[in-house]
Amino acid sequence: MDWTALWLTLRVACCSTAILFLVGVPLAYWLAMTHWRGRFVIEAIVALPLVLPPTVLGFYLLVALGPNSPLGRWCLSLTGERLPFSFAGILIGSVLCNLPFAVRPFVSGFAGVNRRLIEASWCLGVSKRATFVRVTLPLAWPGILTGLVLAFTHSVGEFGVALMIGGNIPGVTRTLSISIYDNVQAMDYAAASQSAALLLVFAFAMLCLLQAWGRREWT
Amino acid sequence: MTDNVLAQELVAQFQTRYPSGATVHGNLRFPIDQFSITVLFGPSGCGKTTILRCLAGLHRPQQGVIRFGSETWLDTNAKVCRSPQERDIGFLFQDYALFPHLTVSQNVGYGLNQLSAVARQQRVGEMLSALKLTGMEARYPHQISGGQQQRAALARVLARRPRLLLLDEPLSAIDNSLRAQLRTELRSVLTEFCIPVVLVTHDPAEARELAHRVVDMSDGQSTMTNADDLG
Numbered sequence: 001m002d003w004t005a006l007w008l009t010l011r012v013a014c015c016s017t018a019i020l021f022l023v024g025v026p027l028a029y030w031l032a033m034t035h036w037r038g039r040f041v042i043e044a045i046v047a048l049p050l051v052l053p054p055t056v057l058g059f060y061l062l063v064a065l066g067p068n069s070p071l072g073r074w075c076l077s078l079t080g081e082r083l084p085f086s087f088a089g090i091l092i093g094s095v096l097c098n099l100p101f102a103v104r105p106f107v108s109g110f111a112g113v114n115r116r117l118i119e120a121s122w123c124l125g126v127s128k129r130a131t132f133v134r135v136t137l138p139l140a141w142p143g144i145l146t147g148l149v150l151a152f153t154h155s156v157g158e159f160g161v162a163l164m165i166g167g168n169i170p171g172v173t174r175t176l177s178i179s180i181y182d183n184v185q186a187m188d189y190a191a192a193s194q195s196a197a198l199l200l201v202f203a204f205a206m207l208c209l210l211q212a213w214g215r216r217e218w219t
Numbered sequence: 220m221t222d223n224v225l226a227q228e229l230v231a232q233f234q235t236r237y238p239s240g241a242t243v244h245g246n247l248r249f250p251i252d253q254f255s256i257t258v259l260f261g262p263s264g265c266g267k268t269t270i271l272r273c274l275a276g277l278h279r280p281q282q283g284v285i286r287f288g289s290e291t292w293l294d295t296n297a298k299v300c301r302s303p304q305e306r307d308i309g310f311l312f313q314d315y316a317l318f319p320h321l322t323v324s325q326n327v328g329y330g331l332n333q334l335s336a337v338a339r340q341q342r343v344g345e346m347l348s349a350l351k352l353t354g355m356e357a358r359y360p361h362q363i364s365g366g367q368q369q370r371a372a373l374a375r376v377l378a379r380r381p382r383l384l385l386l387d388e389p390l391s392a393i394d395n396s397l398r399a400q401l402r403t404e405l406r407s408v409l410t411e412f413c414i415p416v417v418l419v420t421h422d423p424a425e426a427r428e429l430a431h432r433v434v435d436m437s438d439g440q441s442t443m444t445n446a447d448d449l450g
Contacts, residue, residue: 119277120316122303124330125379134329138320 001194004171005179012087012162012175013155016094020102020151023095025144028106029136043107050100058164061093065165083165090166090173097161102151109143110136149210153203226288227252229383229415233273233283233293235266245270245280246441247417247434251288251383254413256406257443260426261436267419268313270441271385274417275310276303287383309381309414313388315372317360323347323371324356330379346374350408365393366401373405377412384409386418390425402428 027046031039049057065083066072075083083089113136121131137144159177166173168182176195183192231247243266249257259267272278274285276292279300285293292301303310317326328343347353350370355363363371369389376384389405390398406429409416420426426433435442 114316116312116314116316117318119275119303120310120312120318121329122277123275123308123310124375125304125307126330126332127304130332135318139318 001191001198002174002176002179005174005176005195006198008087008171008174009156009176012091012094012158013152015091016098016155017102017148017152019091019095020098021144021148024099024102024106024147024151028103028147029110029132031103031107032110046103047100049097054097054158054160055164057097058093058161061089061096061161061165065089065092085165085167085169085173087172090162090175093161093165094155094158097158098151098155101154102147105143105147105150106140107143109140109147112143113139145213146210149206153206156202157199229285229287231270231274231283231285233280233285233295235269235273235278235280235282237269241266243269244441245273245283247274247443249415249432251415254410254415255431256409256416256418256429258426258430258433259417259419259436259441260423260430260433261421263421265436267421267436268387270436271310271387271417271419274383275308275385276301276306277310307379307382309376309379309384311372311376311384311386311389313391315360315368315392317368317372317375319360322357322359323352323363323367326360326371327352327374327378329375342378346378349377349411350374366397369393369401373408377408377414380412381414384412384414384416386416388419388421390420390422398425405429 027042031043031046062084063069064071065075067076067082072083075081079088081088083092117135117139118131121135122128126134157177158175159181162173162175163178163181166175166178168174168178174182176199180192180195180199183189183195227250229247229249229251231245233245234242235245236242247257247270249255259270261267269278273280273293280293280295282295283293284291284295287306290301291297291299292306293299317323318329321329324343324347327346328339331339331342334342343356347356350373352367352370352374355367355371360368360371369392373389390401393401402425418429420429432443432445435444
């Protein structure tokens with residue numbers, strides 16, 4: 001078992017899930033509530049990583065974040081470090097790759113909240129922000145939890161984008177999935193099988209937890 | 220219109236259009252310093268609930284004015300539109316809109332954050348007792364009957380002591396057999412709390428029994444009549 005790769009994988013998954021929660025919840029709330037006609041464009045952009053081959057997403061990220069691109073030059077001048085083949089690079093890749101896995105369940109969660117409950121809260125003198133915290137968020141929680149678990153689980157197993165943008169640098173960008181690929185290439189099936197079994201059990205356990213936690217107690 | 224507005228009257232004259240093109244006219248005037256029930260009566264789809272939502276600030280009419288005593292809630296010319304939170308009203312929704320993740324007690328105390336914890340608990344206790352919900356405190360909305368849900372929603376609305384009560388078909392979710400009994404109970408509770416009420420119904424019996432004045436919306440307009448004149 002490559003413990004360094006496991007530790008790196010967990011760090012990427014935790015950071016990616018946290019970022020997706022902070023960015024995804026406001027985006028999903030807006031998508032669920034807006035009547036803007038152009039909403040479908042944003043929804044299509046969010047869903048794109050679902051249908052795009054990971055290598056394609058990884059390739060464009062590599063180009064967009066590379067030192068020859070304006071974004072890459074700006075990041076280089078700001079932090080003094082290149083984004084490709086770094087922890088920050090694979091983290092950005094993980095966030096973008098997992099965007100639909102988080103945002104789409106978030107949107108479903110918010111869209112499922114009865115609008116009249118929100119209006120009832122306003123009519124009881126409670127501000128919009130407090131209503132969001134006290135009514136909308138708790139009622140949308142099963143959807144949000146689903147999104148977080150799916151994003152975390154998928155992030156742990158992410159391969160294509162991580163390989164394209166991060167390469168295979170031990171301790172820096174070599175995640176558990178890439179480690180399995182390495183082991184197979186080296187014909188070390190025993191090590192590959194250990195890591196693969198761990199990912200399989202982990203994914204199954206997370207989905208079991210999701211099913212158990214996600215049930216609404218009040219229905 | 221505004222010149223002869225009495226300080227203690229609600230005056231509403233507005234119109235709003237649906238995306239389909241149909242227009243709803245709101246035309247209401249009644250005293251707010253005494254208890255009375257103004258019933259908006261008419262068939263389904265004539266815009267009764269829309270008028271109620273305009274009064275609550277949940278829907279913004281395209282044109283018109285709503286004044287509550289000396290306060291302007293809506294004046295489209297002056298671009299004034301107060302939010303529901305600023306109007307200090309109570310709105311009872313047709314499906315009661317009880318928060319499913321909160322107990323009956325938490326639902327009733329939901330809008331009482333301005334009170335101290337002790338005062339809030341006391342007010343909740345009073346409301347539960349007044350609406351015969353004692354013993355139901357820890358239950359969730361799906362664990363109580365339709366009639367109890369209606370009383371819990373009414374308790375939640377009344378707990379804040381709003382200045383105006385808006386009731387959207389409050390008995391429509393109740394079985395026919397229970398409706399007559401609950402109508403009497405509703406009238407008795409509303410009388411006890413002495414808050415002016417605007418109530419929406421399409422049930423002639425409900426309108427006859429509860430109304431002090433009726434706004435007939437059958438012809439797309441709002442024609443106000445005193446209940447005594449209905450015969």
